[in-house]
Amino acid sequence: MVWNLRNGVIAISRDGRVAVMNDIAYRVLGLKPRVKDIGRHFSDVLKDVPDVSRIVAGAFEISHLPNRAELRLKHTGKVIGYTLSHVKDSRGRDVGATLFFKDLTRVEQLEERERLRDRLAALGEMAAAIAHEVKNPLAGIEVMAGILKRQLPESPDAQNILADIIKEAKMANVIVQEVLAFVRPLRLQVEDIAVPDVIRDAVTMAESHSALKRDVNVRVDMPEALRPIQGDPHQLRQIFTNLLTNAFEAMNGSGTVEIAATAIDGEDDADHASGPTILITICDNGPGIPPEVMERIFSPFFTTKPQGSGLGLAIVRKIVDAHDGRIDVGERPGGGTIFRVTLPVRSQQQLFG
Numbered sequence: 001m002v003w004n005l006r007n008g009v010i011a012i013s014r015d016g017r018v019a020v021m022n023d024i025a026y027r028v029l030g031l032k033p034r035v036k037d038i039g040r041h042f043s044d045v046l047k048d049v050p051d052v053s054r055i056v057a058g059a060f061e062i063s064h065l066p067n068r069a070e071l072r073l074k075h076t077g078k079v080i081g082y083t084l085s086h087v088k089d090s091r092g093r094d095v096g097a098t099l100f101f102k103d104l105t106r107v108e109q110l111e112e113r114e115r116l117r118d119r120l121a122a123l124g125e126m127a128a129a130i131a132h133e134v135k136n137p138l139a140g141i142e143v144m145a146g147i148l149k150r151q152l153p154e155s156p157d158a159q160n161i162l163a164d165i166i167k168e169a170k171m172a173n174v175i176v177q178e179v180l181a182f183v184r185p186l187r188l189q190v191e192d193i194a195v196p197d198v199i200r201d202a203v204t205m206a207e208s209h210s211a212l213k214r215d216v217n218v219r220v221d222m223p224e225a226l227r228p229i230q231g232d233p234h235q236l237r238q239i240f241t242n243l244l245t246n247a248f249e250a251m252n253g254s255g256t257v258e259i260a261a262t263a264i265d266g267e268d269d270a271d272h273a274s275g276p277t278i279l280i281t282i283c284d285n286g287p288g289i290p291p292e293v294m295e296r297i298f299s300p301f302f303t304t305k306p307q308g309s310g311l312g313l314a315i316v317r318k319i320v321d322a323h324d325g326r327i328d329v330g331e332r333p334g335g336g337t338i339f340r341v342t343l344p345v346r347s348q349q350q351l352f353g
């Protein structure tokens with residue numbers, strides 16, 4: 001019965017020896033299954049997952065055992081939902097304990113995505129309304145300043161000021177256009193595309209945008225035989241252009257950016273079937289993202305740069321979502337930032353739609 005369960009199960013006897021540990025338990029905890037674990041002390045078997053070991057250790061110490069509690073595993077970032085219960089003999093004495101758990105990571109991600117979508121919808125409507133209202137007066141200012149400039153050819157002071165006004169109005173207009181582009185719903189033009197081509201284009205684009213790539217070394221590591229994926233080439237290029245531009249800006253002119261792609265076979269575990277995906281990592285050795293900022297970097301208009309609009313990552317997120325992909329960000333071991341983009345070879349909509 002235990003082997004066929006769709007949850008992770010660990011059972012221990014009263015003296016702390018592991019009596020049962022099923023394959024799902026090993027997989028969710030990121031441990032290698034070993035036959036000889038049975039009979040060993042749980043603190044030994046679970047030494048690489050101290051957070052779980054601590055829960056099991058509480059089995060005979062606390063009277064109210066947790067039912068349906070949640071825990072984020074530190075080493076993998078996975079979220080598990082778990083229930084700890086006692087095993088009693090016929091006379092009601094505790095003879096052991098069991099831990100049942102389930103990987104909730106996917107559920108959590110979906111919920112988070114849902115929340116973000118709601119927030120963006122409200123924010124987007126407002127931004128679109130404002131941008132729309134501002135667009136016309138802005139165009140008016142630019143045109144009228146142009147007229148005035150032509151009428152005052154003799155006054156160098158006026159010429160300078162009017163040139164500045166026109167320049168500023170143009171800049172404001174770029175922001176308005178960006179906002180409108182961001183809030184407009186995405187329509188993907190899906191085709192078969194080669195990820196390495198998209199990435200190479202993005203490198204070229206990011207390099208041409210960025211004044212800051214003087215001593216930046218860009219390393220691309222990609223198997224040429226990577227299978228094509230279904231996606232919108234322009235939108236996907238935008239993802240990597242934005243991520244690379246951020247990396248260049250973070251490193252302030254010198255450092256190394258590494259982009260790598262790998263194919264990942266779909267895993268069909270009990271909880272969710274996911275088809276084959278491609279994982280693309282973008283890694284820089286800049287200063288990294290401070291933890292207190294990490295949560296907000298994907299929010300529209302969040303920026304730490306004097307000239308930034310804060311839309312780069314919000315757009316990235318939107319495009320990744322539209323492709324049914326995932327993106328997460330972490331600290332690069334040794335300093336810097338690593339962005340991981342996972343794109344399905346075929347998206348859900350194409351499978352079921």
Ligand SMILES: Nc1ncnc2c1ncn2[C@@H]1O[C@H](COP(=O)(O)OP(=O)(O)OP(=O)(O)O)[C@@H](O)[C@H]1O
Pocket residue numbers: 242246247250284286287288289297298302303304305307308309310311312313314337
């Ligand atoms: N590779 C990175 N290293 C360090 N910080 C980063 C990195 N990528 C993003 N950030 C942080 O996340 C913030 C948001 O990034 P985002 O691309 O959304 O906006 P931006 O770059 O500030 O402005 P824009 O892209 O619109 O010009 C940045 O201001 C920066 O603080």
Ligand SMILES: [Mg+2]
Pocket residue numbers: 242245246311312313
């Ligand atoms: Mg940016």
